[in-house]
Amino acid sequence: MSQPSQRKQGTCARCRKTTTIPARYLCTSCYKAVTADGSRDDWPRYKRAAADVVADVERLRSQGVPWAPIAERLGYASPKTVANTYRQAKRRMAGVS
Numbered sequence: 001m002s003q004p005s006q007r008k009q010g011t012c013a014r015c016r017k018t019t020t021i022p023a024r025y026l027c028t029s030c031y032k033a034v035t036a037d038g039s040r041d042d043w044p045r046y047k048r049a050a051a052d053v054v055a056d057v058e059r060l061r062s063q064g065v066p067w068a069p070i071a072e073r074l075g076y077a078s079p080k081t082v083a084n085t086y087r088q089a090k091r092r093m094a095g096v097s
């Protein structure tokens, strides 16, 4: 079976369907549902551990890779998303909440 190189496929953490997972482990309809019911922040932003994100980002940044290809390589929707995730992960690792 060949992998289509479209959007990220995965298993939704909420309904367990294998589909396109645009954010936080969740499929589009679950993402809308948790946004509507206010439980969105209970779901992880991304499946990668904070330390891994920081390590990956710092390795790529040290090679002079811009944010856009980093986002693409790490599976984030946009450069802004990966930059925010990186900053939040750094903050969390520094023990600031």
Ligand SMILES: [Zn+2]
Pocket: 012, 013, 014, 015, 016, 017, 026, 027, 028, 029, 030, 031
């Ligand atoms: Zn779902």
